[in-house]
Amino acid sequence: MRILVASYTFEPVISPRAFRWGAIVRQWLAAGHEVDVVTARVDGAPDIEQQGPLTIHRCGYARRSTGATQPSQNGAASSGSSVRQSLKRATVPIQSIVAKGWRSLRWPDYASGWYLPACRQALQLTADTRYDAMVTVSHPFTSHLVGLRVHRRCALPWIVDIGDPFSFSTEMPLNNVRLYRPFNLAAERKVFSRASKVVVTNDRTREIYAQTFPGISIDRISTIGPMIDVSAIEEVRGESPWSDEGDVVRLVFAGNLFNPVRRPKEFLAWMQKVSFAWQQRGGPALHWHVFGDNPESLESVSPELPGQDRFHFHGRVKRDEVATYLQHADVLLNCGNTTDYQLASKIVEYMALSKPIINVTFNRNDPVIGTLSGYRNHINAWWDDEPGDDVLDFIDRSARARERFRAVDSSLVASYGAAAIAGAYERLIA
Incomplete structure (x- = not known):
């Protein structure tokens, strides 16, 4: 099979979803599948990276950090760097005000600026390549909006993988829910209605989604638990x-x-x-x-x-x-x-x-x-x-x-190993 994956985070970014999907993709490659990944641009990584049957397409207006803590540099700073640091400190209050205003207005989440570049990249790939399935990964929810745009163009079998809920998450919302709650519900309902399968990590999330979207069959929502990358x-x-x-x-x-x-x-x-x-x-x-x-x-x-x-x-x-x-x-x-x-x-x-x-x-x-x-x-x-x-x-x-x-305990590998988890997703596609 040839599979298209859209995930805002992917290797070498340090995040749970990047770890999970990096391991799943490696399992698929070992099984003989070909995978294209559309993800955000990252410091120190090329925009197009070929690893045998895996091609990573990094796109976006800005490069994001991998998230690793950088070691501090000892020694005296140059006069130029001191001036830059002083200017940076002076603009912090302005940057803070602008950032706070943007956070209150952006939709659907912090990755909204990635939406258009990711859509262009994914649509170009689907125009040039015949895929057997598409997987979109959250959070952020923007990845699923990219999938929705692609699915309107070509009706691929589409797996929506949800790490954390979007529309009913009030404890740590990804946008201004007082302003956007109806939009959040409508957008996620549309994604659920178009997706071939929706995957969550535990049964409680599955139950809440079934209650939130009663028109969506609970059989369309599958639980695939956390993973051990042995x-x-x-x-x-x-x-x-x-x-x-x-x-x-x-x-x-x-x-x-x-x-x-x-x-x-x-x-x-x-x-x-x-x-x-x-x-x-x-x-x-x-x-x-x-x-x-x-x-x-x-x-x-x-x-x-x-x-x-x-x-x-x-x-x-x-x-x-x-x-x-x-x-x-x-x-x-x-x-x-x-x-x-x-x-x-x-x-x-x-x-x-x-x-x-x-x-x-x-x-x-x-x-x-x-x-x-x-x-x-x-x-x-x-x-x-x-x-x-x-x-x-x-x-x-x-x-x-x-x-x-x-x-690693063999019984845990059987339930949570990367091969078992990748196989569970593959069965949803087949």
């Missing part, structure tokens, strides 16, 4: 990355902390409560390592920790780097969502490492609780509770065991 995990077997010395317990969180879907202040406050309770036991220092993209400086909102306990905020780093930290952690941390319809994709990667997991929950119906139910080495902790002996004993046992990653 090769990405097993290829990373580096030496221990820890620079801190001494007898410490290392607890690692990897993910984004965006309010209000996740609550960074409350999550850090829970860590503080654990540290104070742990200190009463006289155990080794707890070092809390946080990786990921955050809208505000976590250092500015982090509470004081007792004794030798420490926070380490690493920001967004390359995937293989954070994988090394995860493999050498004593305990993995998950910060649950406040919603009951969003499933953190990284939870199955945590499970694949066979590490102890503490799931800090903010919603009693968080789908992560169900996903972890068959995983023996975990504990759920409600964010507002005082840490009990169950949590402290769990940390103590985990620190003593110091379990190291060896291989």
Whole structure:
């Protein structure tokens, strides 16, 4: 088969959807399919990249960052760079006002400027090439509007893949819902009505969509869960990355902390409560390592920790780097969502490492609780509770065991492996 994929994010961008679809595409290539990907332009990547039967077409008016944290440069700045920095600081208030105004008016989301270039690229490809199917990936929702435009021109079998809901997501909306809510519902309803299949990551999202669009058959909506990219995990077997010395317990969180879907202040406050309770036991220092993209400086909102306990905020780093930290952690941390319809994709990667997991929950119906139910080495902790002996004993046992990653559990691979997930999408196309 020859498949067209439209996704605003794709490799080498650091994002869950880019990771997922990069792995799925590699599986399709291994199965003998040809794939063209239309995505946004990225710093350091060519506009057209050929990788055998895969062609990546990057388009748009501006290049976006891959998202990796850049190391700071030491040394004195030149006078020219100092002037540029001064001018940049002086224009920050104006830029902030303009950006805020634009955010209140843009539709459907932050990728709206990519819509026209992506449509031109996708329509040109469909005019020149006969495709067997098209897949569009969100978020952002703009990718599906590109698919809608293409589908009007040529009625390809069309798979709409939804990472996060669009029209009914009020906790973290992608546009001004007070202004655009009717447009959001109408646009997503039209996408659903045209799509051959719609894919979501959990059954709760599927149920809500069936209620939101009662005219759309629920049979058209499929659930394909999160994915483990086994090769990405097993290829990373580096030496221990820890620079801190001494007898410490290392607890690692990897993910984004965006309010209000996740609550960074409350999550850090829970860590503080654990540290104070742990200190009463006289155990080794707890070092809390946080990786990921955050809208505000976590250092500015982090509470004081007792004794030798420490926070380490690493920001967004390359995937293989954070994988090394995860493999050498004593305990993995998950910060649950406040919603009951969003499933953190990284939870199955945590499970694949066979590490102890503490799931800090903010919603009693968080789908992560169900996903972890068959995983023996975990504990759920409600964010507002005082840490009990169950949590402290769990940390103590985990620190003593110091379990190291060896291989991904074959039963997890059968359910969540890249081959299984890619096969599930392929069956929807066939």
